[in-house]
Amino acid sequence: MTASAPAARSGTVAALAAAGIVASLMGTLMIPLVGELPGLLHTSASSASWVITAPLLTGAVATPVFGRLGDLYGKRRLLLVCVTLLVAGSLICALTSSLVPMVTGRAVQGIGMGVVPLGISTMRDVVAAERMGTSVAFMSSSLGIGGALGLPLSAAVVQNFDWHVLFWGSAAVSALTGLTVARCLPHVPPVAKGRFDIPGALGLATGLVCLLLAVSKGAEWGWTSATTVGLLAAAVVILLAWGWFELRTVDPLVDLRATARRRVLLTNLASVLIGFAMFAQSLVAPQLLQLPTSLGYGLGQSMLAAGLWMVPTGLAMMAFSPLGARLSARSGPRTSLLTGALIVTVGYVLALPLMGSVLGVVIFSSVVSIGVAFAYGAMPALIMSSVPRSETAAANGFNALMRSIGLSVSSAVTGVVLAQMSHSLGGYSVPTQDGFRAAALIGGGAALAAALLTLAIPRDAPAPAAPRAADSGASGPARLPCHAGREGGTTESPRL
Numbered sequence: 001m002t003a004s005a006p007a008a009r010s011g012t013v014a015a016l017a018a019a020g021i022v023a024s025l026m027g028t029l030m031i032p033l034v035g036e037l038p039g040l041l042h043t044s045a046s047s048a049s050w051v052i053t054a055p056l057l058t059g060a061v062a063t064p065v066f067g068r069l070g071d072l073y074g075k076r077r078l079l080l081v082c083v084t085l086l087v088a089g090s091l092i093c094a095l096t097s098s099l100v101p102m103v104t105g106r107a108v109q110g111i112g113m114g115v116v117p118l119g120i121s122t123m124r125d126v127v128a129a130e131r132m133g134t135s136v137a138f139m140s141s142s143l144g145i146g147g148a149l150g151l152p153l154s155a156a157v158v159q160n161f162d163w164h165v166l167f168w169g170s171a172a173v174s175a176l177t178g179l180t181v182a183r184c185l186p187h188v189p190p191v192a193k194g195r196f197d198i199p200g201a202l203g204l205a206t207g208l209v210c211l212l213l214a215v216s217k218g219a220e221w222g223w224t225s226a227t228t229v230g231l232l233a234a235a236v237v238i239l240l241a242w243g244w245f246e247l248r249t250v251d252p253l254v255d256l257r258a259t260a261r262r263r264v265l266l267t268n269l270a271s272v273l274i275g276f277a278m279f280a281q282s283l284v285a286p287q288l289l290q291l292p293t294s295l296g297y298g299l300g301q302s303m304l305a306a307g308l309w310m311v312p313t314g315l316a317m318m319a320f321s322p323l324g325a326r327l328s329a330r331s332g333p334r335t336s337l338l339t340g341a342l343i344v345t346v347g348y349v350l351a352l353p354l355m356g357s358v359l360g361v362v363i364f365s366s367v368v369s370i371g372v373a374f375a376y377g378a379m380p381a382l383i384m385s386s387v388p389r390s391e392t393a394a395a396n397g398f399n400a401l402m403r404s405i406g407l408s409v410s411s412a413v414t415g416v417v418l419a420q421m422s423h424s425l426g427g428y429s430v431p432t433q434d435g436f437r438a439a440a441l442i443g444g445g446a447a448l449a450a451a452l453l454t455l456a457i458p459r460d461a462p463a464p465a466a467p468r469a470a471d472s473g474a475s476g477p478a479r480l481p482c483h484a485g486r487e488g489g490t491t492e493s494p495r496l
Contacts, residue, residue: 012126013135015177015184016119017142019083022170022177023115024146025153026055026086029166030106032155032303040163043099046220050103053216055110060212060404061205066114067121067397068201068253071192075122075393076185078114083178085112087171094167105167112174116143117400120380121393125188133325133333136384137377141321144369144376147282148314152307159304192390200253203242211235212405215412219419254398258387264395266457267382268402270337273450274375275406276413277344280443281368283414284351284436285361286310295425297433299358309362313369317376324374333381334457340374341451347371348444352437371447382457410446414439 030051033040037048070078085108092105120139127135157166214231221228246252258264289306291298301309328336347367354360380396387395421435 011184012186013123013131013138015180016079016122017139019079019177019181020116020119020139020142021146021149022174023082023086023113024143025150025173026089026109026113026170028147028150029154029170031151032158032307033163033166036163041097041099041102047099049220050099051106053213054103054107055113056216056404056408057209057212058107058110059113060401060408061208062111063114063117063400063404064204064254064394064397065201066111067117067393067395067400069196070118070121070190070393070397071390072190072194072196074187074190075118075125076181076187078393079118079122079181079185080178082112082115082118083174083181085109086115086174087178090167090171090174094164094171097164114397114400116140117380117396118393121384121396122185122188124384124389124392126186133328133377133381134322136380137321137325137328137373138318140376140380141317141373144317144372145314148310148312148317148369151286151310152304155304155307190390194251197246197249197251197253200242200246200249203238203245204253207235207238207242208401210238212408215408218412219415254394255387255391258391258395259398261386262456263386263458264383266453267337267379267386268399270341270375270450270453270457271379271399271402272406272409273446273453274341274344274372274379275403276410277348277406277443277447277450278368278372279407279410280414280439280446281347281351281365283411283418284355284439284443285313285365287418287431288355288361288436289358291430292425295430295433297356297436299361301358309358310365312362313365316366316369317373320370320373321377324377327374328378328381332459333378333385334454334459336374336378337382337457338451338454340371340376340378341447341454343371343374344368344447345371345444345451348440348447351440351444355433355436355440368443375450410443413442417442 030037034052037043037051038045041048041051066078066082089105089108089110089112092108093102096102096105116139120136123132123135123139154166157163157169210231214228214235218228243256246254246256259268286306288297289299289301289309290303291300293300324336324340327339344367347364347370350367351364354364379399383395383399384392417439418431418435419429421438422429422431424430
């Protein structure tokens, strides 16, 4: 199917961006309820924390898996599967007040968050070349937009309605988004051939679960506890074995040889650091806004007010993502990534003198978000320019996984810093002002490290790698390469 008019292509981009916003909303959906979850679910605080942890784990595991499935069986089909999972997970949560079903529903929602990397890779197939950069940047910024809008929306619902309304609403919005994607997104035949790597998927899932569980629960269990150390050791052994297997299988889940290319490898490492820096700001700013003014550095805002003050950060991402795309078009995505990393660094430097006022928090948070907009729009462009068309979804999925690892590590490191640099207030442990400053310095250091890594990324994209053995017809007749039919924005195989 061909999108025959510019309006149709615009509708496609809007539908994909809407799906990304809805998926990212799921990440902040439960934040206003964190303190109340033990009472609402009739369980302990440590057990209730799985409601937050479960979607992070399943989302990280599902992203590269769904990316490869999208390459093999069609990205539109897998996008609709992801949206369906968002609906199903929301409905499970809406119908329960018990821990196990709630964690199950949230885990299903996490699987559906593969929408964003799938949507970004779909752009290469359905968007005209001259609009590719802007469209990818807009899709990437949907992460920040959804995250910024989700907090005040959730807080408003929680303060005025039964908390189940959150999930009824997310189910309805997800269903509407799915219908929009089905209507607006054209079908593009998959280019990749071969079989899905089930052992590789299981190995990666097991290794990632061990790694992310240790990182996300290490502070609670103790960083030197047998459970944490055992999980980290298991993660190292399993992921090394997984890598050995992937290098020797015909149709790997992740083409590690392509991932090891300097341009792709350094972009993925920079993605970890940018993800780290982005999440550090999301942990510092809301806490500063909501701490009582009696501390001398707290800003005394309500949950809803704090969420509303964070809305400009999402709007800043949306507003500056086209500028990042224009910079990429003129000077290359490497320049945009470098610019973004430096802007994030400047944002954290500004945090040190500005965190004493509400307006100051909004300013430095917005500067960080602007830098993230530049960086997040550039990373998919760098990845897609370095891999063959048949691997775009898998490569973007792996890049999204790197960002997820950065988020998880940031959560753990920033949490430890704020916990260690804290004092008691009314029976609760509250981070000190020096703790927030230290977290800002760490976030800025991560962004600066990303900038230095970016300087080592080659300026020119190498030629795409040869297709996998199965793609090249090793077990069948030779195939002609597929070409991008940019007029109409689709990809068609040449006919003999």
